[in-house]
Amino acid sequence: QVQLVESGGGLVQAGGSLRLSCAASGRTFSNYVMGWFRQAPGKEREFVAAISRSGGVTLYVNSVKGRFAISRDNAKSTVYLQMNSLKPEDTAVYYCATGKITTMLPRDYDYWGQGTQVSVSS
Numbered sequence: 001q002v003q004l005v006e007s008g009g010g011l012v013q014a015g016g017s018l019r020l021s022c023a024a025s026g027r028t029f030s031n032y033v034m035g036w037f038r039q040a041p042g043k044e045r046e047f048v049a050a051i052s053r054s055g056g057v058t059l060y061v062n063s064v065k066g067r068f069a070i071s072r073d074n075a076k077s078t079v080y081l082q083m084n085s086l087k088p089e090d091t092a093v094y095y096c097a098t099g100k101i102t103t104m105l106p107r108d109y110d111y112w113g114q115g116t117q118v119s120v121s122s
Contacts, residue, residue: 002026002111004096009116012086016120020081022096022113029077030054033102035109036070036081038092038118047104048094049081057102064090086120094118 097109
């Protein structure tokens, strides 16, 4: 059974940084694309970043480009999201997901974690 467990969320002031982690188990991590999504209260789930199997290709939503960085450690079956220069509008529950295509579309990801809360105060 595939399991994804996020960690690293919390409360931070605007301009601060957080590093999210997502530990995967249940299938060969390096065979799958990993993505991060977020959902703010009253809003739809939004793509944040994705990384290809080898880590050679990354995608970002425009609003986080230059501030967030996705990376992965296939030996540890873990994907990371380094978030810098955080803004109040980054406040959301952040989810990691796994799929077969490096894409921004939630429908292309077949397993999801439970999420970790990120709150950014102004």
